Structures are given as C-alpha cells and as structure tokens.
Amino acid sequence: MSLSNGRSYLAIPGPSVMPERVLQAMHRASPNIYRGELIELTHSLIPDLRSVARTDGDVAMYIGNGHAAWEAAIANTLSRGDTVLVLATGRFCIGWGEMAAMMGVTLQTIDFGFESDIDMAQVADALAKDVDHKIKAVLCVQVDTSSSVKNDIKALRDTMTAAKHPALLMVDCMASLGCDRFEMDAWGVDLMVAGCQKGLMTPAGIGFVFFNDKAKAHRGNLVTAYWDWQPRINVSEYYRYFDGTAPTHHLYGLRVALDMINEEGVENVWNRHSVLAEAIWAAFAAWEAKGQMRLNISDPSKRGTSVTAVCTGPGDGLALQNWTEQQAGLTLGIGLGREQAADFYRIGHMGHVNAHMIMGMLGTVQAGLTALEIAHGAGALDAAARVIASGAGPVG
Numbered sequence: 001m002s003l004s005n006g007r008s009y010l011a012i013p014g015p016s017v018m019p020e021r022v023l024q025a026m027h028r029a030s031p032n033i034y035r036g037e038l039i040e041l042t043h044s045l046i047p048d049l050r051s052v053a054r055t056d057g058d059v060a061m062y063i064g065n066g067h068a069a070w071e072a073a074i075a076n077t078l079s080r081g082d083t084v085l086v087l088a089t090g091r092f093c094i095g096w097g098e099m100a101a102m103m104g105v106t107l108q109t110i111d112f113g114f115e116s117d118i119d120m121a122q123v124a125d126a127l128a129k130d131v132d133h134k135i136k137a138v139l140c141v142q143v144d145t146s147s148s149v150k151n152d153i154k155a156l157r158d159t160m161t162a163a164k165h166p167a168l169l170m171v172d173c174m175a176s177l178g179c180d181r182f183e184m185d186a187w188g189v190d191l192m193v194a195g196c197q198k199g200l201m202t203p204a205g206i207g208f209v210f211f212n213d214k215a216k217a218h219r220g221n222l223v224t225a226y227w228d229w230q231p232r233i234n235v236s237e238y239y240r241y242f243d244g245t246a247p248t249h250h251l252y253g254l255r256v257a258l259d260m261i262n263e264e265g266v267e268n269v270w271n272r273h274s275v276l277a278e279a280i281w282a283a284f285a286a287w288e289a290k291g292q293m294r295l296n297i298s299d300p301s302k303r304g305t306s307v308t309a310v311c312t313g314p315g316d317g318l319a320l321q322n323w324t325e326q327q328a329g330l331t332l333g334i335g336l337g338r339e340q341a342a343d344f345y346r347i348g349h350m351g352h353v354n355a356h357m358i359m360g361m362l363g364t365v366q367a368g369l370t371a372l373e374i375a376h377g378a379g380a381l382d383a384a385a386r387v388i389a390s391g392a393g394p395v396g
C-alpha cells in the first residue's frame, strides 16, 4: 500500500514549492501587452527585485531559465579570447564556465572539489600571478546546489581588492537569492544572476541579471541583439523589457511572490531559511550517530540554507528518493554532478517552506530510513523540534 495520496511536496532544490497566491495570480485571461495594468505591474517589479538583491544597480530580465541568465551575463561583459577565473565548488560554476568556453572565452579553473568552499589563499595566488590582468572576470556561485556549499562572497571581494585586481566579480545566486543573506552592493559584487523558480517562488521562465556600472562598462564583442541588456534597462517601449512579448502570466505571479517577500521582510525570509536549515542539520547530526549517512558539507558555517546535500551508503540515496516519493508523496532531489548518484540525495528547502513542512519532510525521511532498514541514529525529530521551538520565538 502507498500512503502518498494527499498534497505532494516537491522538496528538490528548484523548482521550489509555488505558493497558491502566486498560482492564483497567474490564473487569468491574457492581459493587454500594449497598455494598462501589465505595464505598470512590470515597472513595479524593478525596485522590488533590486531590494531583494540589495542593489541600486540595474536588472535585466529575460524569458529563460538560469542558463539563459548565465549566457546573458557572459554576452554582455566579455569578448572572444578574454580569460575568466572559474571558482568551482560543485557542478554549477563548472557549467557556467563551460558555457563561457563555448562562447569563445578562455577558462582558468580552480576546482575546490565537491566538499569545500572557495579557498581564498588559492584565489589570491592566482590573482597575484595574473600580472597582466588577463583575467577579466571571476565566476563563482554563492550556494552551489549540487554540493550545497555556501561561499563567502564578501571574503572573495576582499581577496580581489587586496590583490588590486580589476576583474569583475560575477556571482550565481540562483539557489540563494531570497533564501541566504546576499548584499550585492555592500559586498562589492559587480554582476549577479538568478532565476525566478527558486527563492522567488514563481514557475521557471524568467532569468535575471543584476549589474553595476563597472559591469556595464565592460561591454565586449560577445553581445548579440537578443541578449543585449541595454534596451532591457532603458525601456523606451514596453516590448523592450523582454525584446518581444512579455511572459505575461509569470509577471503576475512574480508580482505576488515579491509582495509576499515584502510582507515578511527579506531579513525575516533569510532568518526563516536559517532556522529551518538548522532544524534539518540537527536531525542529521542525530542520524549520523549510526550508519553511513552524512551531510556533504561538514562545517555548518559553510552550508547554504536553501539546499542540503547528503551522502549515503551504496544505493541508499536513490532507494530513499524512491521510497519517499512512491510511499509518502515527498520528492527528494537527486544526486547531481556525482559519479555515484545513487549514493547521494539532496533536500530543497527554499522559498515557500515553513516549520511544519520541514518537520513533515524529516519525519518522512525517518520513516523511509526505517522501512528500508538504513542504519541511523535516534532522536533526529526531537532535535529538529527543539531547534524549531527555540527558533520560532514567543507567539505574538
């Protein structure tokens, strides 16, 4: 017998859970794209996107996913033959670099592996050796969704400043925008890419590139008509926002998602993600007392708060994903970028998630471990409940 009927929970690291309010806002007849409400609604998104990213800079929007934003970022800032320094801490920055290479950019890659964050000493060394400033941009990911490592972006900027290196700092915040603290201007980030389907709680379909004047001044010869961000930020006519028909319904959804973030307050959004992640980590600390299951990132200060990657005994990761989905209606994330993907799984806890969803997810994992006879320590749910009890504070 399966116990999966009832509301399912997609606990993968993107797309995330879509709020009913977002879905309801999208459920409407096609709006006029030439005048009226949609035009004003689209203008209104820009200041709210800026405030979520903590920047006074520009934001260009594209109909596309995160990969589209990656390509837009490279196209607008680099020239054929430029070198970029790729700081790989999992699958995603490698993917961004591969895309740049295909566009004619030369890669210099430092691979920190799947279990570590960026080692600033190695970055300092690479920048010091680049006396001719061949490196035009440093590419990194704030939270790599495959390894769930979180990089210290401010420390990276400080390292670049100390090296007196003029390269652009370009950061992928796909998995972390609206989840983990990110301060684009205060941390000195020149360009940041994100998508709408993770912390921004909207079905996949809009990619964002945020950038400052320094990034704007880098304009090289890779830019093409569609990816050019200039017309998308100096919008003379409405169709310029998306270079053609706007993603009408997504815009209604995104408007409500940003309203929800504003209502909660972005600092509170970050705190909620942080407490819920700590509850998950507390459960794992108890489970890890027995058996082979381990969090991929051992140092809590280096873990993203929107996604958790887990290593397991042989085949257990895949078996657990199958069990929770088929028997309990909970979909866990696959092991991504791993050779032995079956010995790995990931939990998405980004965006529209709350305490009871996290407790339900952990309880379901516990049931799966029990059913599959995967060895694990006791007390995980008690430990998670204690974190939530103290993190929630008094009833207002």
Ligand SMILES: *Cc1c(COP(=O)(O)O)cnc(C)c1O
Residues within 6 Å of the ligand: 014, 065, 066, 067, 068, 092, 141, 143, 144, 145, 172, 173, 174, 175, 195, 204
């Ligand atoms: C999801 C994700 C991407 C890719 O986004 P798509 O929308 O799937 O193209 C890139 N980088 C990171 C860190 C991600 O989490």
